[in-house]
Amino acid sequence: MGDASPVEPGTGNTEVPVVEFKDVTVSYPGKGVIRPAVVDVNLTVSKGRFVCVVGPSGCGKSTLLHVCSGLLKVTGGTFRYQGKEWNKLHQGIGYVTQRETLLPWKTVLGNIALPLKLNGVSRAERRERAAEMAASVGLGDWLNRYPRELSGGMRQRVQLARTLVTAPTLLLMDEPFGALDAVLRVRMQEFLKSRIEGTDLTTIFVTHDLTEALTIGDEVVAMAGAPGRIDQIDKLEDLPRGVSPVELRQSPAYAAHEARLWKTIAGNLSDDGVALSHSASEHDGDHAMTAATRGGREIS
Amino acid sequence: MTTVAPKSASRATSDTATPVDGQDHRRERVLDQVRLWAIRIAIVVVFCSTWQFASGRIFPVFIVSSPTLVLERFGEFMQGGKLLSDLAYTMQACGIGFAIGALIGSTLGLLFGIYESVSRVIAPFAAMLYSTPKIMLSPLIVVWVGVDLTMKVFVATFSCMWVIFYNVWNATRHIDRNLLDQFRLMGASQRQILTGLYLPAATTWLLTSLRVAFPIALIGAVVGEFVASSEGLGHLALDSGQRYDSAGVLVAVLTITLTAMIIDSVLRAIQRKVALWQGEGVRG
Ligand SMILES: Nc1ncnc2c1ncn2[C@@H]1O[C@H](COP(=O)(O)OP(=O)(O)OP(=O)(O)O)[C@@H](O)[C@H]1O
Numbered sequence: 001m002g003d004a005s006p007v008e009p010g011t012g013n014t015e016v017p018v019v020e021f022k023d024v025t026v027s028y029p030g031k032g033v034i035r036p037a038v039v040d041v042n043l044t045v046s047k048g049r050f051v052c053v054v055g056p057s058g059c060g061k062s063t064l065l066h067v068c069s070g071l072l073k074v075t076g077g078t079f080r081y082q083g084k085e086w087n088k089l090h091q092g093i094g095y096v097t098q099r100e101t102l103l104p105w106k107t108v109l110g111n112i113a114l115p116l117k118l119n120g121v122s123r124a125e126r127r128e129r130a131a132e133m134a135a136s137v138g139l140g141d142w143l144n145r146y147p148r149e150l151s152g153g154m155r156q157r158v159q160l161a162r163t164l165v166t167a168p169t170l171l172l173m174d175e176p177f178g179a180l181d182a183v184l185r186v187r188m189q190e191f192l193k194s195r196i197e198g199t200d201l202t203t204i205f206v207t208h209d210l211t212e213a214l215t216i217g218d219e220v221v222a223m224a225g226a227p228g229r230i231d232q233i234d235k236l237e238d239l240p241r242g243v244s245p246v247e248l249r250q251s252p253a254y255a256a257h258e259a260r261l262w263k264t265i266a267g268n269l270s271d272d273g274v275a276l277s278h279s280a281s282e283h284d285g286d287h288a289m290t291a292a293t294r295g296g297r298e299i300s
Numbered sequence: 301m302t303t304v305a306p307k308s309a310s311r312a313t314s315d316t317a318t319p320v321d322g323q324d325h326r327r328e329r330v331l332d333q334v335r336l337w338a339i340r341i342a343i344v345v346v347f348c349s350t351w352q353f354a355s356g357r358i359f360p361v362f363i364v365s366s367p368t369l370v371l372e373r374f375g376e377f378m379q380g381g382k383l384l385s386d387l388a389y390t391m392q393a394c395g396i397g398f399a400i401g402a403l404i405g406s407t408l409g410l411l412f413g414i415y416e417s418v419s420r421v422i423a424p425f426a427a428m429l430y431s432t433p434k435i436m437l438s439p440l441i442v443v444w445v446g447v448d449l450t451m452k453v454f455v456a457t458f459s460c461m462w463v464i465f466y467n468v469w470n471a472t473r474h475i476d477r478n479l480l481d482q483f484r485l486m487g488a489s490q491r492q493i494l495t496g497l498y499l500p501a502a503t504t505w506l507l508t509s510l511r512v513a514f515p516i517a518l519i520g521a522v523v524g525e526f527v528a529s530s531e532g533l534g535h536l537a538l539d540s541g542q543r544y545d546s547a548g549v550l551v552a553v554l555t556i557t558l559t560a561m562i563i564d565s566v567l568r569a570i571q572r573k574v575a576l577w578q579g580e581g582v583r584g
Pocket residue numbers: 028029030037056057058059060061062063064098228
């Protein structure tokens with residue numbers, strides 16, 4: 001990874017934010033009535049931050065990441081990447097998309113080395129870097145296998161490795177650990193954190209898992225559906241860091257954040273008058289309730 | 301004749317079996333093959349015997365010929381190398397025509413497929429050409445280039461390039477958008493997208509279409525010889541027919557068939573290799 005100047009999150013820096021949404025609306029072109037996918041999005045992500053986005057299915061999480069990558073243009077408001085309103089693909093983006101995009105005709109090594117190859121890194125160097133990266137996601141023994149020979153979770157790790165190998169400025173991840181078992185998920189979270197720590201890599205991380213969001217994020221953006229919008233931005237500065245996941249989850253601050261975010265995500269489930277008036281809860285309601293009562297964190 | 305589908309299913313079973321089972325499996329499969337070939341050979345023997353018996357007894361010899369006559373004629377044609385030089389002539393026209401057709405067809409398919417706007421414009425024309433019996437244009441090709449080898453090459457090219465174009469075009473048009481986006485995000489240039497994504501993605505389709513296109517090119521070359529020629533297996537068949545020499549026609553047809561089968565098996569072997577490499581030979 002490039003220069004390793006540690007940036008303390010939230011240190012009142014005056015530099016331009018990496019990502020800035022201002023009253024952003026996105027509508028997909030389509031027939032008939034055009035329903036916007038997301039409306040009134042205001043979000044600023046400064047350098048080095050790790051932002052988690054949670055929300056029910058269809059609320060526009062992937063849409064936001066697409067805008068960040070430059071693959072999708074906003075239809076209203078302004079989006080800025082590193083202070084500029086771009087209208088072409090953004091530079092220095094690493095995007096682990098929700099849909100798998102490994103090349104079936106390349107091996108694990110070839111897939112991980114692909115972005116290096118496209119950017120003219122010499123064969124020897126890219127093989128070395130790719131192999132190193134593969135080893136660090138636990139696929140050191142699988143270098144010459146093809147994606148079809150791997151499990152879903154392994155393929156996701158290949159995608160992660162391919163994204164990290166280029167040392168991007170902005171890391172976009174759309175449910176990258178969705179297919180992993182609980183243990184591996186925690187390991188991958190820790191791996192990701194260790195990779196990011198001490199760099200000024202900015203990350204936007206979409207997940208369905210509130211625990212995951214609270215464990216690895218600096219802040220959590222909670223979205224609500226139909227049309228998608230941001231309901232709450234919860235900064236996690238008061239959470240204890242550098243403790244084990246178990247200890248973290250037992251801290252009172254954690255419980256407070258979790259309760260607050262649940263209230264937002266579960267919408268009209270709350271009966272204390274906050275009454276977040278959204279429709280997403282009509283199909284999430286029961287499910288979220290049971291999940292909440294048994295301490296689960298799946299929210300869609 | 302030959303089946304197009306790869307026999308991955310049977311291979312998968314033998315791969316996953318335990319060693320002991322594997323031995324049993326192998327023996328069973330060998331036996332199976334032996335049985336299969338015994339039946340096939342029996343069919344040929346019965347067919348040829350019946351043919352030999354019927355020839356001259358039930359049907360006149362000059363209409364149905366006979367296996368011995370065919371062998372005799374084969375020997376005659378081989379003497380002085382006439383059969384081989386005719387074969388060479390036809391395969392030359394077919395081979396060059398096929399190569400040019402593959403090149404033009406796949407290049408056009410890629411180009412048109414990459415530019416969506418072009419695809420949308422040409423779609424109905426492509427459908428029209430797909431339905432045209434291209435071989436009917438051979439008289440026109442005679443007008444253009446005369447009756448030499450060039451004419452046969454052109455007829456072969458013109459007959460076979462469309463099926464290749466059509467397949468590559470479709471494969472290119474329907475490329476996975478997510479993969480394309482990922483390539484662009486990784487900073488790939490247009491050229492890199494072409495060589496790193498479109499070409500490999502279209503390879504499977506290209507190979508499939510090559511296998512379909514080769515016999516079509518062969519028909520093209522033969523029809524070219526029918527239109528006007530003094531050489532080639534097409535000419536040999538036509539000439540023999542005009543002299544009421546059924547055995548001669550059959551020798552020409554059998555020669556060309558066997559050659560085409562050999563070439564098809566080579567193409568099939570390549571196709572199977574690539575299919576495995578492309579991830580279509582799914583294991584377990
Ligand atoms: N290409 C598209 N064309 C038209 N509508 C789309 C397209 N992609 C997404 N949408 C719509 O935009 C809305 C938001 O979709 P998006 O994929 O961003 O949701 P999401 O939050 O990522 O959902 P999930 O958690 O299920 O991945 C949905 O209502 C969806 O129907």
